[in-house]
Amino acid sequence: MQSIQKPIVIVGAGFAGMTVALNLKNLNPSLPILVVDSASNFIFKPLMYEVLSKEIRIWEATPKFANIFSDAGITFLKNCLTKISFKENILEFSEDLKLSYQYLVICTGSLPNSFLIKGVEENCYFFNDFYDLNKLKSFLKESQKTSLHKKLFIVGGGPSGIELACKIKDIFIDQFEINLIEKSNEILNRNKIFNREQAERALEKRKINVFLNSTVKEVSETKIIISSEDEITSLDKDIVIWTAGVKPNLSYLQTDAITKKYGRILVNNQLQIENHNNCFAIGDISIIAGMEDLPITAQVAMQEGNHLAKNLALLIQGKDPLPFEFQDNGEMISLGIGEASISALGITLSGKLAFEARRLIYASKLPHITESLKSASSWIFQKKSIFRKFFKKDNLN
Ligand SMILES: Cc1cc2nc3c(=O)[nH]c(=O)nc-3n(C[C@H](O)[C@H](O)[C@H](O)COP(=O)(O)OP(=O)(O)OC[C@H]3O[C@@H](n4cnc5c(N)ncnc54)[C@H](O)[C@@H]3O)c2cc1C
Known part of the structure; x- marks a missing residue:
């Protein structure tokens, strides 16, 4: 040695x-x-x-x-x-x-990758870390104090865009009109077919508008400009969440x-x-x-x-x-509160059962990590606090 x-x-x-x-x-x-x-x-x-x-x-x-x-x-x-x-x-x-x-x-x-598209850095929300999450949460919460059907755009039809769209719809119901913009001709184009089909159903059930073959050209303070089949459209927006790439x-x-x-x-x-x-x-x-x-x-x-x-x-x-x-x-995707879709190791599952199974699978994916991360399984199995033992009372906020 x-x-x-x-x-x-x-x-x-x-x-x-x-x-x-x-x-x-x-x-x-x-x-x-x-x-x-x-x-x-x-x-x-x-x-x-x-x-x-x-x-x-x-x-x-x-x-x-x-x-x-x-x-x-x-x-x-x-x-x-x-x-x-x-x-x-x-x-x-x-x-x-x-x-x-x-x-x-x-x-x-x-x-997050803005691909240098005009106005994206300045005028979009992101969902990559807890700073982004808190900022988005504050905006969504604040919006509840005003009118319904605010125009919310999510750019990117990958897992992040889909998961966010479904969760926001389930939390805020009619507060937002949710529009998902995807530049290719299908959502989840790099994911398993089963999950894609389940996601399509979940979006339809929640009346989330999906714009395929659509590319964002610019985001300003009040508008989102989209190019679709050589046609440029400028739409009013209240918020744009950018999940189009990293x-x-x-x-x-x-x-x-x-x-x-x-x-x-x-x-x-x-x-x-x-x-x-x-x-x-x-x-x-x-x-x-x-x-x-x-x-x-x-x-x-x-x-x-x-x-x-x-x-x-x-x-x-x-x-x-x-x-x-x-x-x-395999892969798992959450589809709103209490629902998910799983395509893993020859097994496909969707709905509430998949939501529960997703928790079990998370637990099984953490076998080689020390007790700290293994305690995630306590949430997965029992809905209990993750990592509780590492948080002394004075660390909690
Ligand atoms: C919202 C969201 C949901 C996701 N869901 C899934 C999922 O369901 N399944 C899945 O497989 N993947 C998922 N991913 C992707 C997954 O989280 C990433 O692929 C994974 O985190 C990559 O691991 P990493 O160690 O490369 O980077 P990270 O986990 O991002 O860790 C990078 C670390 O580097 C630190 N760091 C950065 N710069 C510096 C610096 N200059 N000096 C010192 N430290 C630095 C950061 O603070 C951070 O702790 C998701 C991602 C997001 C954003």
Whole structure:
């Protein structure tokens, strides 16, 4: 066994970073692991819709990193990565902090992508983190004080757009006239057929208007401009929620520092960054050579994290790392309060039964994570508070 002098530094403690850190610690408890994240809390993003609908509370889906990592015996530092010097193996953080590493794992996730469309950054709401969620919640709540049938547009017919449209309709009933804008000729065009069909039914049942083959050209303070079959339409809007795509969160990377593909860091099938064998990129920020079609999901991020933990343990023992293989465990989509659709491992389910099964499946997807995340299953099984044991009374808000 080789010993290592400097720490394994993991930057970003979302689904990918959290999984690699906790699994690596399990495999080799003596390794020096340092996890750095610019935030104080983990965000369980797939549960953000349930927070919006008050099916769970915000603190239940956002456990504190300090609690999770101290429990696992891993050092956690709250700071923001600003630069990587690959040649010198040095990381620079805000507040003039510098760190050197023996192995580096970067997994800093995604940001909403406005595709530089005029007015999107300034005039749209987003749904990517809890700042976005709180902002949206305040707007929706405030709207209840005024007239009904406000014009709400959701741009993007992917899972986020569909899940949001159904939840908002179920929560606010007639408060909003909901319009879903999708640029291709069908919703959920990268998802399983069964889920697509269930989603179409759910949208129809809720009288949500779906505009296919429609592209947003501009969003102003009061209007949304849409191009559809060469016709440009300008429509009044009260709110536009932008869920049309994400881009990797890589502001700390010099443009020519490493090879990218489709804007994401290109890694080999051992998850290593080209020409930097001690550096790894996983989760939403990276794309694996030869596996470019993998979806940008927590499922992929966690499988990569799990695999990388094994590879790092092998490398430190002087052994060769193994190629990553993705196992498609299927997909689940919530379709309003108390309903969902599942297409997984040969099973398809919809409606209330699927909603209950979705909870069980979430639990089964968290087998290798420490007790902190396993306690999510307490909510899944019993509707109890997630991560309760990590929240002392004075931490609750
Ligand atoms: C609303 C919503 C619902 C979703 N639902 C599902 C679902 O049902 N199923 C599914 O599989 N996927 C879902 N996804 C996608 C899934 O959440 C992402 O694919 C997953 O979070 C990616 O994991 P990650 O570790 O790459 O990034 P993240 O989980 O986003 O973690 C990135 C971490 O990096 C930190 N960070 C960023 N920049 C820096 C920096 N410069 N310095 C230090 N730290 C930094 C952030 O604070 C964050 O903690 C959903 C996403 C959203 C937004």
